Amino acid sequence: MITRFAPSPTGPLHLGHAFSALTAFDLAQAAGGTFLLRMDDIDRVRSKPEYEAMAFEDLAWLGLHWPEPVLRQSRSEDRFRAALTQLDALGLIYPCSCSRGDIAAAAGAPQEGVPEFGPDGRIYPGTCRGRAMSDLKPDDAIRLDMEKALAKGPLPAFLEIGPEQPGNHVLDPDAMLRGIGDVVVARKGQAAAYHLSVVVDDTAQGVTLVARGMDLFDATPIHVLLAHLLDVPIPDYHHHRLIRDEHGKRLAKRDDARAISKYRAEGATPQDIRAMVGL
Numbered sequence: 001m002i003t004r005f006a007p008s009p010t011g012p013l014h015l016g017h018a019f020s021a022l023t024a025f026d027l028a029q030a031a032g033g034t035f036l037l038r039m040d041d042i043d044r045v046r047s048k049p050e051y052e053a054m055a056f057e058d059l060a061w062l063g064l065h066w067p068e069p070v071l072r073q074s075r076s077e078d079r080f081r082a083a084l085t086q087l088d089a090l091g092l093i094y095p096c097s098c099s100r101g102d103i104a105a106a107a108g109a110p111q112e113g114v115p116e117f118g119p120d121g122r123i124y125p126g127t128c129r130g131r132a133m134s135d136l137k138p139d140d141a142i143r144l145d146m147e148k149a150l151a152k153g154p155l156p157a158f159l160e161i162g163p164e165q166p167g168n169h170v171l172d173p174d175a176m177l178r179g180i181g182d183v184v185v186a187r188k189g190q191a192a193a194y195h196l197s198v199v200v201d202d203t204a205q206g207v208t209l210v211a212r213g214m215d216l217f218d219a220t221p222i223h224v225l226l227a228h229l230l231d232v233p234i235p236d237y238h239h240h241r242l243i244r245d246e247h248g249k250r251l252a253k254r255d256d257a258r259a260i261s262k263y264r265a266e267g268a269t270p271q272d273i274r275a276m277v278g279l
């Protein structure tokens, strides 16, 4: 078993991150497997070396260990480009020049029973669909044509071993078309967007079990579909419940009040952190 914790170094790690990292570590330990740390630093603007250094320090303090060197997604560009070439050869991607404002305007007024947002944000109305990749401009993003991608059946399934939605989940094409739509696989100026980058690097690292929060459960069909299209193994998944603040809101990066480093500074022990997240 190979598990991983893959933070984006865009802020201090908080209790939610501690829960994900400890879960991934414990699952690997229990199976005699390997726990990996990866830095998901494709966002060059928001990723900061100081947050990366803090993450290493916090995780080591929690008692976690991992093989060095850790993989940094900022060094994975060749792999991302190769994956895009593969998707292009299948005729499944197209350039998109729409801004958020363009997308909101083209989507028009919400209609009853039609979801407006999915795990990749506002469901894309399809304005640029049909543009050829040969027409790709430096300022374009790249999207997956979901309808064409779903036609590359038979559709795969994934095994969820977490406590919330355990079992085998077969991808549902109608739900993915209506509730997710044409996701971004590369952002303007970046070699890949989140969904593609995790699939490519989880594959490169031989990850067999992805442990992370339930906030990413709805994005998992996108990852499983991309793995299927790229013809790489589909890992198992363990999505854990979310750590919430006293108002019931999921913790966010800017939630410095619950940063691991703050608890450390106040004299908490790693065992205290485990207890706080319910482990």
Ligand code: GLU
Pocket (backbone or CB within 6 Å): 006, 007, 008, 040, 198, 211, 212, 216
């Ligand atoms: N880098 C992602 C994040 O910080 C996590 C990736 C994943 O677990 O799939 O949200």
